[in-house]
Amino acid sequence: MIKFGLGLYLALLLNKRLPFKAFFRAVVLLPFIVPTALSALAFWWIYDSQFSIISWVLVKMGLINRYIDFLGDPWNARFATIAANIWRGVPFVAITLLAGLQTISPSYYEAASLDGASPWQQFRHVTLPMLTPIIAVVMTFSVLMTFTDFQLIYVLTRGGPLNATHLMATLSFQRAIPGGNLGEGAAIATAMVPFLLAAILISYYGLQRRAWQQGSADK
Numbered sequence: 001m002i003k004f005g006l007g008l009y010l011a012l013l014l015n016k017r018l019p020f021k022a023f024f025r026a027v028v029l030l031p032f033i034v035p036t037a038l039s040a041l042a043f044w045w046i047y048d049s050q051f052s053i054i055s056w057v058l059v060k061m062g063l064i065n066r067y068i069d070f071l072g073d074p075w076n077a078r079f080a081t082i083a084a085n086i087w088r089g090v091p092f093v094a095i096t097l098l099a100g101l102q103t104i105s106p107s108y109y110e111a112a113s114l115d116g117a118s119p120w121q122q123f124r125h126v127t128l129p130m131l132t133p134i135i136a137v138v139m140t141f142s143v144l145m146t147f148t149d150f151q152l153i154y155v156l157t158r159g160g161p162l163n164a165t166h167l168m169a170t171l172s173f174q175r176a177i178p179g180g181n182l183g184e185g186a187a188i189a190t191a192m193v194p195f196l197l198a199a200i201l202i203s204y205y206g207l208q209r210r211a212w213q214q215g216s217a218d219k
Helices: 002-014 021-033 036-046 053-060 074-101 106-114 119-147 150-156 168-176 182-213
Strands: none
Touching (some): 002 021, 021 074, 106 119, 150 168, 168 182
């Protein structure tokens, strides 16, 4: 939901008439197009227990008196990996929703404005309903990419500390390949199927709604 909220905000911002709009769109895409392994290595340095730029800034500001062990503490590691995943995922959400926003005819907003609708009412009653199918697809792909974000977790934490940051994909790999238990690894991988199927069904119903809005659904 954090990725969706930030992505939607960026999409609405980039959909406005801004100077250097193309440049800002390219900058927003950077976290997504950088290879995952390189992003994970960058975050690994940012979170380093001895050289972390975050801890250095907080110490200089007097907010903390010692460096934070981002990747050595289970809860810190969870929040650190979530932050890295959000940083990588927001550009995809923003650009996809931006593409959806640009397909909405300005006439809808003009009609709503003539009826006295406020900007919030236009967003609630025009933008969100028209974006619903795109939102369903975006959320589906976001869930799929998070479930299968093997590279980020493996490079950044390898599932540690104390298995605190494992995804089902990384846990399956750890049990099957280094652990030598292929059966357990296969079982964990298979357990992902219901979650992924649920995400796909949400996307399917979102696309069906879009077809209905366009008048092309079967009657």
